[in-house]
Amino acid sequence: MAPIKNEVLIVGGGPSGLLLAHELMRRRVPVRIIEKRQGPSHTSRAMTIHARSMEMFEHMGMASRLEEICLECPGNLYHFPGMSDDKCPRTDYRVLPTRFPFYYKISQNDFELALREHLFACYSIGPEYRTELIALEQDKQCVTAKIRHPDGTIEESSYPYVVGCDGVHSFVRKAAGINFEGKTVAVMSMMDVELSDVKFDDRWMNYYFNKDLFMNCTKMPGKYWRIYMSEPTGEYVFAKDAQKAYQEVADKLGIGFKVGKPAWVTAWDVRNHIAERYRTDRMLICGDASHVHSPSGGQGMNGCMQDAFNLGWKLAAVFRGEADEAILNTYERERKPIGSQISKGAMATHEVVMGFGIEPADRLHLTQEPGWEHRTINLVSGLSHNYRDVTLLPEGLTPVTGGPKPGERAPDALLVKEPQRRLYDALRRPQFTLLVAPGTTAPDAVIDIGTQVRDQLNRLFPGQVSTYLISRAHEPRFDFDHQSTDEEDQFTERYGIPAEGRLVLVRPDLYVGMACVPSEWNTVGKYLTQWFLPRGEDAKNGILNN
Template sequence: MSSIEESVLIVGAGPTGLILAHELLRRNVPVRLIEKRKGPSHTTRAMTVHARSMEMFEHMGIAHRLEEVCLQCPGNIYHFPHLPESEQPRTDYRVLPTRFAFYYKINQNDFEQVLREHLFSQYSLKPEYRTELVGLSQDAGSVEARIMRPDGTVDTRRHSWVVGCDGVRSFVRGAAGIDFPGEEVAAMAMMDVELTDVNFDDHWMNYFFDEELFMNCTKLPGRCWRIYMSEPTGALVHADDARAAFQTVADRLGIGMKIGEPEWATAWAIRNNIADRYRNGRMLICGDASHVHSPSGGQGMNGCMQDAFNLGWKLAAVFKGLAAETVLDSYERERKPIGEQITEGAMATHEIVMGFGIAPEERLHYTQEPGWEARTIQLVSGLSHNYRDVALVPPVIHAVAGPRAGERAPDALLVREPRKRLYDVFRHPRFTLLVVPGADVDSHLSAGRALRDELERRYPSQVVACLVPQGNTRMSEHPDPDRATKATASPEGRGDDTGFDFDHRVCDETGEILARYGIGPEGRLILVRPDLYVGMSCVPEEAAAMLGYLEQWFRPISGCAA
């Protein structure tokens, strides 16, 4: 029998696998990342990065690098043929409550390169290309993987866990015996190509369609444009001469552009599939291996990466013995409904632009429903994705305003100069406890300190606590010099009378955190998860409930059970 290699085997080095590797490595979990492709992709494929993903990348420390290889897109224009240009429906993302109030257009090959460079520079990890998983089995303590090397020889190793980030035809999903039911909904072709005679705004994503044809056009970074095309017969989608077929559709829709020779082109069947489950024992699936859907709205890659962002911190805790294996059940419980939401949202756009057999004027009503634009941009951007319905929170006496457990934790500008944002406070791999005192400052500070200390005792190094006082007063400047001196010389060495040192205290000078988290004179304790979702929020007087909340995620150290 082969010996156990204490590591997580990740199968597939696309965006999902790269994000998962990052989230495990930043928590000191050893990773092996294999990919059967011959080398890094040189084609674009997916090409949209939405706001919630950019918030994730800012948290990971690579948003600035992605911004260098992207183009901003304000949103989508739906070109109904019977409407004048001024009346065309739009989904304008510039109103989103985030620093990334737009979405990015990016070449996926450039995007993946940024992720690979970051993994190599930070963790010295590179994907193992031309390395294919050809056999997989498991027992109670490990998985046995048969892996074919580039020279054709097969190596057998046992790993602690395996995660299939290996796409629609996932080998891991098949080996785990997980069903992947679904249906084909249309055929689609796409190409990257240079265009001439363009007479529409290339900053936007432009949807053109009639009763039987669909085309989507937008400018990519560099020379090329991305154009998608669909029609119900498949004759044009699968035509031998792709350029001629695309030109035919563009001409019939009256777009007016001239299509050059494509850099690359492909065609495929659009499917809606979602796995029956996301885990079988020590085998898990993530990203396209667990759900696929229409590309309408460009949510696919984003949803897949968020799957990995959700799974990474949980798998790390289980791997290191900090959490029970049952914690991994929350991955499917939280992310499968999101996969279903993505499918639903994608199909809503699909029905508008690819509702073949229905006249466009009869599809217009979808865009005229009250709140259609706001719902669409919140859903597609990922900002409205949440785990409210499955969040487990201990009962409290006082209900509080603001984001609920399982909802996205909003960002907020705390200090204007030098700039400090709330998301800067969250930029680490642990839970974050925010202590926001209200009118009763001394009492709320005392409750926050006591909770911080008890969390550190029960769950060492799993929670970072930060004090967020109101205003711009330095709380260490206490009027009583004797008290200040005693605090400075305290055994904790915290250096001031708040009990929170410089790295764990930032004033809210703007009031944004009060507004975005619904905080009043009652004050607040807010526990934010490593994946930027609210875990729990309560008044300082009910701090003990937070200890109960964390019991679902981590094992308390011996002798510290509640």
């Protein structure tokens, strides 16, 4: 057996693989990314970055770059035949409770370039192209991979963990013996093209359809428009003259634009699949390797990247010997239900716009159900994704009311207006963050509790938790980097902080882990034992069991 390398092997250099590499490297876990493609892609299918992903990228320090190269999209317009634009159903993302109340439009190739540049700027690494995984076996100690290099030579190397971010036809998934159940639900093509005589509002994603045809289109950054097209026969989707086929479908739908010569066009089967599991011992799968969906709503790439964001901190802790490998099971336990939610949400939109054989008038009711728009934008944006049903809390914990529940997204809040400081600034460290909110009844006593729990956590879980005070005034018991005032009261309001105060523990992936009344501060350490191996004399003396 080859010596075990001190790094994680990531198979696949797309968005999921690049994001996972970033999350591991920022926790000082070496990685190697191999990619069998000839080089960086210059074409794309995905094109949307939703609000929850932007919150993730703000956490990673990438949001400002994406703001420079993306176009904002306020939402989707569903142009039912015969219905005026001001009456047609829409999903308007501008009401979302986030700093990013919209979604971004960008070609996947440009987006991947930004990811690669960020990864190289921070850590001097990138994918090894023309480098293909051709065999994979594992035992209790490692995974042994045979890798073909560009010159044809075969390398045999062993790794403690291998993660397959290698797409719908994942080699890693097959080697791990994981079934990928599902079916093909449509055929689709897409085109990047210059248009003329555009009459629709090109800021929005515009869906046009009739009984047997579907097309959506929007302006992209630069000179091109992005058009997706589908129909049940494949006659137009797989036509040799794509420009003619797209023009014909646009004319039949009454869209009115003129299609230029395409810069790029492709066609594919739309699949709806989800893996039976996400891990086989030391082999894991992530992104499209674990679930694929209809592109309706544009959730696919976002869900894949959020998978990597969930897995990264857990795999890092296991690799570094700070956690038992059993925590890797929580990756599937938390993310597979989200994959199912994304699939159901995508198919719900799919039925509205691509319910071929059913008259559009008979699909309209799907958009008229009470709360349809609210549910759709919160699901598609990722803001409503949560782990409530699988979150484990210490026994006997007093339930807290108000604010996000354990397992729900941790919302941002403006703390100080000038110079601006936001809650997400405090959460940007790649650790858990314990927020100490003193309240108004006995703030000094709660701050004392904050120092006590901070010191205990530093002893038990060194480097894993940052304790941060959010109070009414500067407090000398916390240093400058670990406190802020709540001048705007947004944090107090959004987290439902009561007069007696509260402790809120936020996970590294921006979800609330737990919250408790200050007097139950010892439960924070008990909660963290499900993630990390406690260290030091406190653990030996059983303080966590008191």
